[in-house]
Amino acid sequence: MEPPNPSEVAGAWTDAIAETSYVVIGRTALAARLTTRVEEILTLLDASGDDFGPARSIGAALVSSHFTEVGSVTGTLRALGDRLTAYAESVHKGDRLRRILAELAGGYADALRERTLAEQERIHIASMQARAAAERARWDSEARFQAVFADAAIGIGIGDLTGRIMEVNESLSEMLGYSLDELRQRSALDFVHPSDDPAVWSDLAKLFNGETSHFRTQKAYYRRDGTEIWTELAVSLIRAQDGSPRFAVGMVQDITEQHRLLTELAYQANHDPLTGLPNRTMFFERLTAALADTREDARVGVCYLDLDGFKMINDTLGHDAGDELLRSVAERLRVRLSGPGRLVARMGGDEFVVLLEQSPGETELERIADEALAVVREPVILGGHTLRVAASVGVVDRAAAGTTAAELMKAADTTLYWAKSDGRDRTAVFDHHRHAQAVSRYRLSAQMPWALDEEQFFLDYQPLVDLNDGVPAGVEALVRWQHPELGLLGPDRFVEMAEQSGLIVRLGRWVLREACAQASRWRAEHPDWQPLISVNLSPRQVAEPGLVADLKRILAETGMDPGALQLELTESALMATKGEPLAVLHRLADLGVRIAIDDFGTGYSNLAYLSNLPIHALKLAGPFVSALRRPAGPSAADIEILATVVRLAHTLKLTVTAEEVETAAQASLLAGLDCDLAQGWHFGAPGPPDRINHLLLVN
């Protein structure tokens, strides 16, 4: 039998193994290479002897071409067996062929084992190198970390996910005053401080379970020696590569000093430097917070206190004494009245306030206010002087709902004003009715300027009758307001307001002009009647610099005889006229007008003083006159007093007018006492000028 064609055998061999393993060699190259191998096998088959090295090499060569899958060797044996057995048997070399194939397989197995071991060794070395490289990188980064960690000025602590401290640096140990070892035995959770924001602990829990990776807060720590430090704390989570939480790192910066400054600033912003009491800012903060209480029945109470006559103390004893007084009053109020839910604050000047965040009700508030008054009344020793001061308190109790701090304080201010105007050294409780009145008064006062423009004011005249002959000797001009909505308003409703607002100056000028104008009309109508025109002048008008000039102009313009004009001033207005106003009085008198004292007997009634004033008449106040009208008849004393007053007035060359004469009996008694003029219902109520005309006609 002819030996087989090597390239044919190699073709079958190629088919058998080409797809079995991952190799880089192409099919044609492979077939060529295998042809050589087949030739080598045939040579070996022909030969004799025990050297089967070439067969082993062929097996090994398969492995080095990366025919590493089992299918490659089985395919080889199958293909070569199939193609070469018949020929080998024919030349009686069947055994030798089997031996060659066995050696080839053995060579393949050895080489594969070698290769596998070599690759395994290589990969193990590689993994060790990788590990070493990782270690090295870690060591490098750790060395850097250690350097940063150990020498950092900032305190650093590392803990596990239960808060247990694993590592801390020198700075942190110094900051907290514990040794490194002491800290390593503790938990971050041991460092609770009463001022901790409760959020810190929940933030930490979130960090530990991986919900957040970072948070920052300010936190106080107790050091080992019990002192306190404030820190800015930043906590970060370190995660494993798969993202799961591993460690927490805390960076701690000592901000005690900043914190102290800040708290001091905050304290300064909220406290009054003189008395150390909470100031207005803090009061309003707390008040606003209390008013924000959403409970339905929540009420807030305020006692607003103002020292009486503090300005006088300051003026007479000096500011240092004033400050000292404020300090001791503040201290007493603080000790006696502040407490939980109660804030004693200084609002400024000599004003203090007690805030009751949950009002105990009006009665209790009033009691507290009275206690405050009692506290203030206790004598204060100042530089050897025993000083007694008093105060006035306004009390307000309001539902939190629907009340603003501004409203409440406005009410407190109003109430305090009531306490003052009701006579000081007392407590006033906010009263809605009174407040409503005040509001309507205010509204009225605001309407007055416009009402004056609109000529809503007019004058009524009340006859002044000569007690000798019962003939009207003059009239008192009385101002009225025909209010478009409220109807007719008497002077009691608006004059005081006008006095306060200052509008009295304009109104008074108008009254003077109108009265003078009416006088000139009467002159025209009754040429032989020479009436005295009496007009009221308020203290404010007297104090007004332009008064004399105004009056001069009015007299000139209306052609009024100054001697027929009488200006009425109340006793108290007159008493207040020192210095400049007294000069005004003289200048008025110099113009030739008469000056009368209105409501004589209600004030000081110092007749001796009157002798020095340029006045011409007295108007006896109602009570003098009404005393004559007692049911049991006038007492001897009443009559004697009256007689004495009239006598004295006459001695001072003053005419005497009796007011509020209501009965004929009074009139004749007064006539008997030599009183000059009288007015009152008995002689005629105030009315329009026509009424006077009518009266003249009757006479």
Place this chain on the structure above:
Amino acid sequence: MERPRWAPADLDLDRPSVARVYDYYLGGSHNFAVDREFAQQVLQAMPNVPQLARENRAFLRRVVRAMSALGVDQFIDLGSGIPTVGNVHEVAQELDPKARVVYVDWDPVAVAHGEAILEDNDRTAVIGADLREPAAIFADERVKALIDPSRPTAILLIAVLHFVPDELKPIELIGQISSLLAPGSHVAISHASPERQAEQIGQAANLYQKTASPVTMRSQAEIEALFGDLDLLEPGVVQTPLWRPDVPGELGPEAYEYPAYAGVGRVR
């Protein structure tokens, strides 16, 4: 401060590694028991994975030759794995001994292994890096020593982009890589796709979800989109065996069932 002492190491030999498992598919022994166990599970779901891997490697060789034919002599193989046989430098340097190759992988064992076997080849380098940070790779001294950025470079992203999920914006990543390349450079991609053998490859991919490298498979259109502004070379994005096969006539029917696509784009 980088990583403190208590932080875990990158190296985790107790879990299968994509690189070593892939070596096992290719008949290598650069792997450990964990890798082989995992590979066995994959093979159960998809017994033809070794053939698929071989086809993929064949594509790699064809691309390198095509690049060489275009005169490109610098290669960066991103996600290169564990070089067994038929590696980029072997193919490229056979055609042009001056060709330079940088292998990049983030598997520390793959890198150490590559360093060991390429020790004597001064036209190659292996660096351990994350391919999703190309700027860092191009800034590496070893890369700068071998690759001249002013001349055309071939970037190989072979069987690796399916390890980059959409959240990490692979299109932008490729755009960023291209922006670092000279005109005439190329980007080659092969990428698993669920369009064929859907059930098997789906199961196989599921197994990877539990590893450190979950798989995101993409459709042909999505793979085409990865090329962005690059000009696709003929024949475009096709099933991997169909990309410029050595002997077109010899393609079997399994080539049309191949569950991955491949293409090469050129930087303008």
